Amino acid sequence: MSTPDYSARDRNVRHNVYASVRKRDGLPHDLFANYWRDVHSTLCSRIPGLGFYVQQHFDRNHTANLWPVADGVNRITAVLDGSAELGFANLQDQALFGETGPILYSDEQNLFSEAIAYFLPTGSTTFVDREEDGIRNGPDRLHRVHVYMNRRAGPDPSKWLEDISSDLATKSAVQKWKLHLPSPYDNANPAPPSPNVDHHVGADRLNLAVAEVAFENARAARAFFDGGDFQKMLHGQAKHIDALGAYLVTGIYTFVRDGVPTAAGLRGSRPAELIDIVGAANQLAPEILERFAPTHARAPQRIAA
Template sequence: MARSSHKEPQSLDPSDTAGLENATQLALTAFCWWRADIPRQVCEDYWRDVHGIMFARVPGMWQCRQLRLAANRSDLWPAVRGVSFDAADAAQPQGMGHALFVSEADLVAFGNNPIARETIPNDAHNFIGRIGALLSSPNSGRTLVDRICDPAMQGHPAVPTFVLGFVPRAGAASVKAFHRYLTEQVAHPWSRHPDVVRLRVEPLPPYDRSAMSSPGVPLQWPNDETYLGWIELAVRNESVAGDLLAGVHADEFASQVGAVHAYPIREIYTIISAGRPTEVGLRGYPAVQTIIATGADYQRSEGILNLLYGDAVRGLDQIRRQA
């Protein structure tokens, strides 16, 4: 059952990214490591323009984004005794998929579609070398602030943006206590900083095995430093990250957190936004860029998209109208 504070999706402001994201109950996070025998650019382009557009053909998702990650930035942080900011090269994911579902019924509808059940999993081995996907507990993730107001972002973020992966302290308190600490003592105070322009916190369950099964793709995590939560952080400048960590109680932080890994988000591609496929989700990014460059605006009209892609254009609306 949805939070009582949630608004109905159809009543939301389409430019209110936080409101759109907080209308959902469930989140799926997929950490991805690309195949080592294929150039990274080929893997990323395949992910966006071949694999990604298949998600846009399946109703059920409310939001689907692809985050292209750079190497861990340990230099962002001031030293905290007992906390590591280094990550082994082989353990660092190169991409992260993030999907939101308004309800469990929508997740089930998505998973029962033959494209999601068979075609997408069977395609993953073409570019993914390893995957670790986790489905968060209902109503646990939250976008606490978003001043960017671009729910269908495509390309390079306008400000420094990071995925922060939090490894719990070995032998620390319960998963529930860690999630509470990450949300209430880290994410909420950080979100109130005037130079934080976007912050979403996503508590994760302990990693047992991937929530997404992809034949031919290993599901084991590369090492034992699995994440029990992550934060998406966008700031006006990189120095803000250090200020945020300097503001936490160091001993308490070290008692809960064993490591923090900061992956700069190089590019974001939104495949589905507010329950409907984006143009990038329907056509692929190169086609959209070419249409924009030539000024062929009629190619972006609702009428043309309906003619070319039929029911896929309606996305989640297909489920709502059939209910």
Template sequence: MMKGFSTVPKSAAGQADGPVYAMDLAVLLWYRSDLPREAARSYWREGHAQIVARNPALSDYRQHHFAYESTGLWPDMDGVETTIPLFRRIDGMPEVRLKGRVSLLLNSRYSKKILSDEVNVFARTILYITSIRGGAWFKSGYDEPVGFRCVALIKRKIGISGEQFERFISQELCTVLNQSVDILELRSQVFLEWDQSQWDSPGVAHDNPEDDQYHAAVIIGSRSKADMLQALDRVTDGDFPSKQAWFCSAIHAYEVENTYTYCREGRPTLPQLAPAPKATIEPLKRTIAPPTERAAKSSSERKIPKALKLPISGSTPEDVIVDTQGRLICGVADGRILRVDPITRLEVTLCSTGGRPLGLELTADGRLIICDAHKGLLSFDFQTQVLVPLVEFVNTFPLRFCSNATIAKDGTIWFTESTSRFDFEQAAGAFIEHRPSGRLLRRDPNGEVTVVLSGLYFPNGLSLNDDESAVLFVETAAYRLSRLWVQGEREGDCEVLADNLPGLPDNMSRIKNGRFWVAMVSPRIAALDSFANSSVLLRKIIWAMPQKIQPKPAHTAWVMCFDQDGRLLEDLQSSDLSYSEVTGVAELNGRLYLGTVASNERSLLEIDLELDA
């Protein structure tokens, strides 16, 4: 954790002295043989996940994608089958924690959607469900550096009762595993007797002969495969192998190639691809300094000399940057990335992300880095015209609200996730909630992604300073500009450079010659400030109201210029330009170019700095 900032408290789920019990379920899956394996994995990971994760009956939902050639990780032992049979090899398993049986019944229409969609990707599915206390979480694995997982599917020995088997799994087997310091994630499910009528999706096979049926699953996570194998060695100590042989006829430990978490503690974690119901809010109270007098003014002392709208074919160009030939690049609401010549007004569509592009940045090797609120961190190659994802998931969770990026000379990408709790379309929830849920992340040239800072108040624009020794970034909901040192003697130190700003800072221009511009989306909004100490109930009522009657930004265009130490150099604001909610700013040849998220605005704004008022 970096100095000067605290992280959001870790989830307590499964982290208590003893296991946390609930009703869980697992579905064993086999892909359709007529689909390419990667196409099937992609559909399960994307389209199918969107349907499942929105089910209000779910508390937690993970997908475990099994390695194709997994033969079994469990140590060999007499009397227990540990090699996975080739003819029944499973492709994956969703792991679900339910809010309760009643909740599942009340939301049966979601189950019907899931069942009807299975035929699009699966040839065979087998559902197993536990009793109300049949699922046990010893270690949730959330917020832990889990780099390797396995799912052990276990068959009960004939003659062993369900009660005896459950006691062995939860009180003996998991206790032995839980004693290993190498285990960071440990959950078990002991299944009720299998009943096909509980999960009978049309067009999909559900045959499950008695000899093939499983009776428990244990999900295990560690830092690495080496740590996993070392931890599993504990089950071979002493007479414990004979105990396993007494209770279990088979333990098939599948190596997990990828795990994706799509619902955590009742909240979907993946960006919506279609309009979805509002996420619930869990408000916190915090102290906010009163705004300065500057926040109440509708214009700056220095007047904006001249402003001109540059029409574009798309709406709400959230960010704007300048390429090496002096052309403007922006992303618009329909997913397109546009390039506009500010002199000839010629517009070209470079690509479409299929999502909602936000922050943009250019690399030294001729690529465009795109932060997309729906698709994650993307890269577009101008030469090949190929768009590829760079970061879609971080620690099994979808990158939900990728906001802006800055790039070092060696290709390292620093980027922000404004909030992990709300979609772009529901961003206001983060401001009403006042719960810090944003992150600063780093993607190294080798593709490794690190969470550098968490627990931030809607982090947004950022830029490396001139010598790349520090990253400067804003937190929109904290009204501040901060500096994180990333090289040198002060590496790891984080300090506030400009606090209690009079407005809501958004994107930043790239630092050049020691200075940069910050787009101010709005002056401070008194209602949002007051919510910081309002009751939970009041804020939930306000959040439930239609968006059109919730607090709104002021109708004004505003940018501020700072030096690398946070000193204010320029302050330009006007409420007379028919342009507002400024979220992007770039400087070129004595002119500023602004972007916006104002509804239906189909233009960039050009401001000539060199003319007098």
């Protein structure tokens, strides 16, 4: 019996932004992570127009054996602490978000040394997603990596990435495969326009593609890498990719789904975790949610494909 595929729930996101972030120098990691999860997130979740918002936190100390690198491909060594994905149902919603965005950007100097926003005007592609929980808030249950790949010039690398993603996502070991193919980044037009935050990247991240790939555990990932299908892909890697780096995800925090803030988006990630742990269902009743966000008074729903 096959495992259900929930990738269809991402189809409401037609336009999105993928942002990589590094914590502010000198800020303790726990303080950074908690502020990002509980303070910055709740501000972002309340900005009109936002249809989807998730943070994925990285382990900057675990970088070995996460993804094979072919001979002739350089390594991306940028130190990163996570990614944020912001999605929109249409361009009008994205423009509405942009009008209020400056109040969010001004907060970024409190927690980020670097923030780089990559724009995906036609959205990303989720090839497979076998996680039933579409509003995950907490430690990652899977072995998940974000594979950063700097594409060589021309259209062929993007087509190659789409083809190999479509093929490898069908393999039973793969629990999720999502591909981001943003427009090339332009250092002359820093994004997002946050004050006192670095928005400049080196040549190894200007034409970036990102694959979010998840396995049941690290052992399953290593066995997948040793298989013939992956090895075939590895042989073509150097032709299309000039630099690659992989980042291990430690936690996933979903704040907005289908235009509705989740409990984490309304209250903060850690309070939402406490509500789940205690079993305080009353905290998600409409009359209580109304106190936190009058315009979003219905409880977040778990959406099946």
